[in-house]
Amino acid sequence: MNETKKEQERVVIFAVQLKSMDDFQFQESLAETVSLSETAGLEVAGTYVQNRERSDAKTYLGKGRIEEVMEQVEREDITFDVVIVNDELTTSQSRHLSDLFDAKIIDRTQLILDIFAQRAKSREGQLQVELAQNEYLLPRLSGHGVSLSRLGGGIGTRGPGETKLETNRRHIRSRIHDIKGQLEEIKAHRQRYREQRKKSQVYQVALVGYTNAGKSSWFNQLTQSETYEENLLFATLDPKSKVMQINEGFKVILSDTVGFIQQLPTHLIEAFSSTLEEAKYADILIHVVDRSHPNYEGHIKTVNNLLSSLDMAAIPTVTLLNKSDLVTEEMQEETHDTLVVSSRNQEDIGRVKQFVSRFIQRQMTPYHFNVDSDQGRAISQLKEETMVTAIDYDEARDVYRMTGFERPGSGTVSRIMKTEKSETTDE
Incomplete structure (x- = not known):
């Protein structure tokens, strides 16, 4: 044929x-x-x-x-x-x-x-x-x-x-009105979904950055997904979210977003504001930068300016200086909020997860207490809903010494422990 x-x-x-x-x-x-x-x-x-x-x-x-x-x-x-x-x-x-x-x-x-x-x-x-x-x-x-x-x-x-x-x-005005109405319905549905996630104390992380910086590559690596990725501008346009597991059990929702670009028209930013909604409500942002690009500093500035215009500048942000495998000159030193990586390097996947984990801990409240050895469900819940950093068994007292972090003011730890004590008393 x-x-x-x-x-x-x-x-x-x-x-x-x-x-x-x-x-x-x-x-x-x-x-x-x-x-x-x-x-x-x-x-x-x-x-x-x-x-x-x-x-x-x-x-x-x-x-x-x-x-x-x-x-x-x-x-x-x-x-x-x-x-x-x-x-x-x-x-x-x-x-x-x-x-x-x-x-x-x-x-x-x-x-x-x-x-x-x-x-x-x-x-x-x-x-x-x-x-x-x-x-x-x-x-x-x-x-x-x-x-x-x-x-x-x-x-x-x-x-x-x-x-x-x-x-x-x-007719065009009528169509604009109709589209805005449909987008409002989608936005309302997403808002309900977000509120549900907040109730379940799910931590939200969003990838942002200049177009073609490698956000989708990192989304795929961190969530073991197969979303569309290609060496093209605007390869990702549809908002997508998936669970990422860090720190042996702690789950976060990772969202990918549309790439930013210089001279992006105002009405285009407004039209795509709901694409960036997941990022707007994130607990932290991961700013992915194509470090191999000759104007990577200009790209960082463009993204920061757009984040400010979208009222997102106050969200705690970490930076991944990506595509390090394509850089020949000496790289700058890494800091508590900047990491030099390549999505092609398998070792960097673990490094990024640890890096994000440490940064999240700095936004949370530490806790230390003991859990009876027969309270397996409490330990499992703490691993999922809080950031557990250490579990040490005290043989003499038959308890586990739990060390970790929880969201400030969430009361997650006290709620879990109260539930377990109540069930123990009932028995």
């Missing part, structure tokens, strides 16, 4: 380097847009750059630079289906570029949204994508004209699609 191979769309990228942006910042931004294009399954045919005070109000690149690009494209017979702009375009810029080039005009935001549309698998993820797309499109509906007629398929047309793009504002 012959299969028809889908042709890969070819793109050219336009980018303006503003005077306020240094070379490193600009090159990093441009490289990220190239990576985003490749993640979306596109072939980059060329990049065209211009230094300016500000982008041209009509055509993004200046008139002279546009003419140069058009001449070069014709001279070198460069074919492309899409123009991707390394910024967010105005409706006017999009329309004028569409008049000049026989291609779809996509800006950075649309590109990110398209990747989200490809990656989201759960109902919640798909609703979030459609909400973000509609909120992006609403103020841009008027004046698109010709550019909309070219959206026959491929990049920039996933999710709402061509018919949604051409629908009037009222």
